[in-house]
Amino acid sequence: MVIPEDRQLNIVVAVKLVPDTNADKRIDPQTRRLVRSAAETVLNPFDEYAIEAGLQLKEQLADGSSVTIVTMAPESGKEVVRKALAMGADRAVMLSDPAFAGSDVWATAYVLAAGIRRIGFDLVLTGTQSTDAITGELPGALAEYLGVPGLTYAREIHVAAGRVRVKRETDTGYQTLSAPLPALASITKSAAEPRFASLKGIMAAKKKEIAVLRLADLEIAQAVGGDGAKLEVTELTASPARAAGKTVTAADGNAGARTIVAFLKERNLL
Amino acid sequence: MSTYRAPLRDMQFVLHELAGLADIAKLPGFEDTPDVVDAILEEASTFASEVLDPINRTGDVEGCTYRDGNVTTPAGFKEAYHQFAKAGWIGLPVSPEHGGQGLPQLLLGPTLEMWNGANVGFANGPLLNQGAIEAIELCGSDAQKHTYIPKLVSGEWCGTMCLTEPQAGSDLAAVRTKAVPDGDHYKISGQKIYITFGEHDMAPNIIHLVLARLPDAPEGTKGISLFIVPKILVNADGSLGERNDVFCAGIEHKLGINGNPTCTLNYGEKGGAIGYLVGEPNRGLEYMFIMMNAARFSTGVQGLAIADRAYQSALAYAKERLQSREVAGKSRAAAPIIKHPDVRRMLMSMKSQIEAMRALSYVAAASLDLAAKHPDAAVRKQHKAFIELMIPVVKGWCSETATELCSTAVQVFGGMGYIEETGIAQQYRDVKIVSIYEGTTGIQALDLVGRKLIRDMGTTATAVIKQMKKSAAGLDESNADVAAIKSQLTSAIDLLAEASQFIGMNAMSDLNRAFSCSVPYLKLWGVVAGGWQMARAAQISAAKIAAGDADPFYAAKLITARFYADHVLSQSLWLHHEIVRGSASVMALREDQFDLDRQLLVTA
Numbered sequence: 001m002v003i004p005e006d007r008q009l010n011i012v013v014a015v016k017l018v019p020d021t022n023a024d025k026r027i028d029p030q031t032r033r034l035v036r037s038a039a040e041t042v043l044n045p046f047d048e049y050a051i052e053a054g055l056q057l058k059e060q061l062a063d064g065s066s067v068t069i070v071t072m073a074p075e076s077g078k079e080v081v082r083k084a085l086a087m088g089a090d091r092a093v094m095l096s097d098p099a100f101a102g103s104d105v106w107a108t109a110y111v112l113a114a115g116i117r118r119i120g121f122d123l124v125l126t127g128t129q130s131t132d133a134i135t136g137e138l139p140g141a142l143a144e145y146l147g148v149p150g151l152t153y154a155r156e157i158h159v160a161a162g163r164v165r166v167k168r169e170t171d172t173g174y175q176t177l178s179a180p181l182p183a184l185a186s187i188t189k190s191a192a193e194p195r196f197a198s199l200k201g202i203m204a205a206k207k208k209e210i211a212v213l214r215l216a217d218l219e220i221a222q223a224v225g226g227d228g229a230k231l232e233v234t235e236l237t238a239s240p241a242r243a244a245g246k247t248v249t250a251a252d253g254n255a256g257a258r259t260i261v262a263f264l265k266e267r268n269l270l
Numbered sequence: 271m272s273t274y275r276a277p278l279r280d281m282q283f284v285l286h287e288l289a290g291l292a293d294i295a296k297l298p299g300f301e302d303t304p305d306v307v308d309a310i311l312e313e314a315s316t317f318a319s320e321v322l323d324p325i326n327r328t329g330d331v332e333g334c335t336y337r338d339g340n341v342t343t344p345a346g347f348k349e350a351y352h353q354f355a356k357a358g359w360i361g362l363p364v365s366p367e368h369g370g371q372g373l374p375q376l377l378l379g380p381t382l383e384m385w386n387g388a389n390v391g392f393a394n395g396p397l398l399n400q401g402a403i404e405a406i407e408l409c410g411s412d413a414q415k416h417t418y419i420p421k422l423v424s425g426e427w428c429g430t431m432c433l434t435e436p437q438a439g440s441d442l443a444a445v446r447t448k449a450v451p452d453g454d455h456y457k458i459s460g461q462k463i464y465i466t467f468g469e470h471d472m473a474p475n476i477i478h479l480v481l482a483r484l485p486d487a488p489e490g491t492k493g494i495s496l497f498i499v500p501k502i503l504v505n506a507d508g509s510l511g512e513r514n515d516v517f518c519a520g521i522e523h524k525l526g527i528n529g530n531p532t533c534t535l536n537y538g539e540k541g542g543a544i545g546y547l548v549g550e551p552n553r554g555l556e557y558m559f560i561m562m563n564a565a566r567f568s569t570g571v572q573g574l575a576i577a578d579r580a581y582q583s584a585l586a587y588a589k590e591r592l593q594s595r596e597v598a599g600k601s602r603a604a605a606p607i608i609k610h611p612d613v614r615r616m617l618m619s620m621k622s623q624i625e626a627m628r629a630l631s632y633v634a635a636a637s638l639d640l641a642a643k644h645p646d647a648a649v650r651k652q653h654k655a656f657i658e659l660m661i662p663v664v665k666g667w668c669s670e671t672a673t674e675l676c677s678t679a680v681q682v683f684g685g686m687g688y689i690e691e692t693g694i695a696q697q698y699r700d701v702k703i704v705s706i707y708e709g710t711t712g713i714q715a716l717d718l719v720g721r722k723l724i725r726d727m728g729t730t731a732t733a734v735i736k737q738m739k740k741s742a743a744g745l746d747e748s749n750a751d752v753a754a755i756k757s758q759l760t761s762a763i764d765l766l767a768e769a770s771q772f773i774g775m776n777a778m779s780d781l782n783r784a785f786s787c788s789v790p791y792l793k794l795w796g797v798v799a800g801g802w803q804m805a806r807a808a809q810i811s812a813a814k815i816a817a818g819d820a821d822p823f824y825a826a827k828l829i830t831a832r833f834y835a836d837h838v839l840s841q842s843l844w845l846h847h848e849i850v851r852g853s854a855s856v857m858a859l860r861e862d863q864f865d866l867d868r869q870l871l872v873t874a
Contacts, residue, residue: 079308079309082309083309086309086313196313196316196317196320196321196353196357197309197313197357198313198356198357198358198359199310199313199357199358199359199361199362199371200357200358200361200371201357201358202306202309202310202313203302203306203371205309206302206305206306
């Protein structure tokens with residue numbers, strides 16, 4: 001499918017709601033899940049880069065193209081989603097159903113794909129990872145389920161003549177990739193800094209639509225939620241407390257200097 | 271170095287529980303406010319911490335530079351201003367008709383507090399836009415509104431207020447700048463001093479609002495008119511035209527707020543600056559006084575904001591600075607100084623008075639909205655009277671208290687506080703201006719005693735005192751702290767009533783005596799009205815705790831309110847004594863007796 005050049009672009013940004021990294025967190029030992037009520041929920045900071053990229057694309061095209069936010073989250077997260085609207089996105093769709101609870105990456109990507117197909121899309125943008133699970137696997141899985149090219153780790157993104165072109169970050173340098181639309185791209189933190197929501201944006205966001213789609217609204221042909229998860233958390237341990245530091249002072253003289261050198265060598269820093 | 275973190279929880283508490291956000295939301299046009307208030311607070315706090323705070327210290331160190339009539343603001347100010355304007359913050363209270371968001375004045379409380387807490391030098395700029403917008407909105411012609419307001423709201427242009435002249439400081443009746451009719455406009459000539467952001471590089475045009483005299487104007491306050499004098503003249507199509515004859519002759523070296531330029535502006539050195547009359551001739555000061563409430567309220571909030579920032583820094587320092595063992599502890603190790611009772615007392619003194627200032631100023635802001643928009647004329651009138659009485663108190667008491675608290679914050683730092691690198695010295699220097707500009711504390715007290723107390727024969731003061739008494743009587747004594755607060759508040763209100771009576775009586779016989787303790791009287795009002803709000807906060811908190819609410823905020827609020835009652839409300843005793851027993855000695859010493867301690871006796 002080739003998108004004609006004069007067609008407005010339907011940009012869909014998939015975001016995740018995550019616990020605030022600054023908040024105190026507690027994990028329920030029974031369910032092995034995070035106790036959500038105890039932590040403030042925020043937009044996954046990585047996803048803000050994807051929103052910014054989507055908004056910039058929309059502004060560059062300036063042809064009536066739109067940005068839709070999609071997230072799989074309980075409805076209680078509505079006000080968090082509204083922040084994306086305050087940044088300038090046109091509308092949001094929440095995929096909310098108790099049946100989605102307990103989804104792993106695999107099941108989440110499946111549900112998101114069903115939601116995004118329902119919304120209709122030319123270009124899907126995501127962040128590169130979430131601050132809670134940090135698997136970084138969702139963009140690939142989502143592209144797979146949508147059956148579109150997945151251009152991951154984009155630090156620059158352009159759309160022209162029905163194709164998307166990205167500059168992709170790798171460990172050794174950059175690649176330039178291009179693919180026909182529809183497609184998916186994940187956006188890195190080295191793209192543009194996310195904008196602040198403006199007062200005008202906040203006021204406008206209040207009037208924007210946040211639609212809610214349930215399980216029954218989507219074409220779902222396989223198990224989702226905990227039942228559809230392929231990944232099982234078998235054990236959880238708290239990270240070990242940090243050991244007390246070693247203090248070396250001038251009074252330690254040569255012995256102190258040797259301690260510092262040994263410390264650095266041990267870590268291959270010298 | 272401190273990082274500004276907005277006190278969002280207390281702001282929300284004051285907005286909702288004390289200032290009655292829900293009632294404000296019932297006023298026409300404000301229905302949507304509750305839906306957006308959290309988002310606004312959150313975004314404003316992010317903006318304050320991430321954009322304004324990082325250029326606070328650098329702005330102070332670098333300062334502004336003047337060269338050949340041009341002023342350069344510190345690095346980052348221009349970019350921050352553009353971001354601020356683009357985000358639409360300038361238009362928060364401005365009606366949507368002029369491109370604003372039409373939100374209540376009440377929301378200026380927390381937002382102004384955040385801008386000024388993060389960077390007072392910067393925050394003065396947008397405040398001046400708001401002043402200029404308000405002046406033109408209030409009394410400008412439709413054409414003037416159309417030409418200037420949208421660009422001041424969008425922040426594309428900036429505004430100033432040009433009042434002060436070398437011989438006309440507190441006494442604006444002495445203004446000498448001339449305005450001579452010249453066709454459809456006026457030619458303005460004269461010199462204005464202390465003009466904040468009078469010249470700068472943040473915007474392509476600056477709209478000066480200038481007080482000047484017409485040739486046939488009567489002497490004194492009734493002969494001053496208000497003019498719009500753009501730095502660059504505006505063409506009929508709205509584009510920028512010729513450079514107007516107003517130039518910056520220099521900027522001041524100041525104690526604080528070094529991030530912004532304080533300019534001397536010369537008008538008409540090349541034949542006359544083109545100015546446009548705003549409203550009617552000779553009514554300039556009257557217009558200024560209408561706007562004064564908002565400006566003085568904002569200045570009070572500036573004080574609160576700087577004090578809160580200083581408190582944040584002092585608290586962080588007190589938690590980490592290790593010095594001396596605990597006085598009642600067994601350990602021989604050095605303890606963080608927050609463990610020491612006297613440091614604790616200083617922190618509590620700051621915390622409790624900051625919370626009282628926040629509560630009183632936001633409550634006053636809510637009254638600004640109720641006075642403007644309530645459907646019932648009687649309610650509007652009641653709030654108008656409350657505001658008239660409270661504005662000099664909010665301005666005068668908050669600025670004086672803030673100055674004292676910034677000194678306390680330096681004290682917590684000890685020797686380190688006296689060193690510029692720790693940053694607390696900046697707050698100490700910055701805060702002093704708030705008790706000076708927009709009318710010194712002495713001027714606020716004159717306004718309070720002369721215009722607000724004596725002129726209406728104490729009617730409003732009596733009504734507010736009655737309102738406070740009723741509120742005190744309603745405090746529930748089943749909680750021991752609330753009971754103690756109730757007793758302190760009740761006697762403090764009585765002392766305030768007595769002091770008011772005393773000043774009122776003296777006004778009839780001895781005006782010097784009536785005015786001699788006007789500043790202590792203003793402080794007494796602040797101490798008591800602040801205590802009134804803290805008592806309301808205590809009552810609400812005690813009720814929440816009794817109902818099983820585990821939010822630790824309420825427990826802390828109750829303890830803080832109790833501290834305020836014991837340590838701050840108790841000031842009412844000596845303030846009352848000063849006014850009632852001490853006013854005679856203020857004017858007792860003759861002028862020539864002041865120098866006697868320096869004159870040697872010449873013996874023959």
